Amino acid sequence: xxxxxxxxxxxxxxxxxxxxxxxxxxxxxxxxxxxxxxxxxxxxxxxxxxxxxxxxxxxxxxxxxxxxxxxxxxxxxxxxxx
Ligand SMILES: [Zn+2]
Numbered sequence: 195x196x197x198x199x200x201x202x203x204x205x206x207x208x209x210x211x212x213x214x215x216x217x218x219x220x221x222x223x224x225x226x227x228x229x230x231x232x233x234x235x236x237x238x239x240x241x242x243x244x245x246x247x248x249x250x251x252x253x254x255x256x257x258x259x260x261x262x263x264x265x266x267x268x269x270x271x272x273x274x275x276x
Pocket of ligand 1: 212213214215238239
């Protein structure tokens with residue numbers, strides 16, 4: 195069964211990501227400064243937080259993102275408990 199996060203990744207419409215989704219879904223660790231972030235909605239996890247472009251992480255790595263989908267779901271369920 196696909197999780198919501200997997201569905202979102204498969205749709206491939208990911209442009210803005212938060213820091214943790216960027217690290218989990220991108221091709222590489224982010225280079226550069228926090229200044230590139232602004233507040234908005236992450237295209238992966240849907241949280242309203244500091245976001246930046248997925249290209250800052252070398253673009254979306256779909257295989258890695260799918261492999262990490264559960265970690266993102268776990269992050270969300272933790273967030274919802276708080
Ligand atoms: Zn996110």
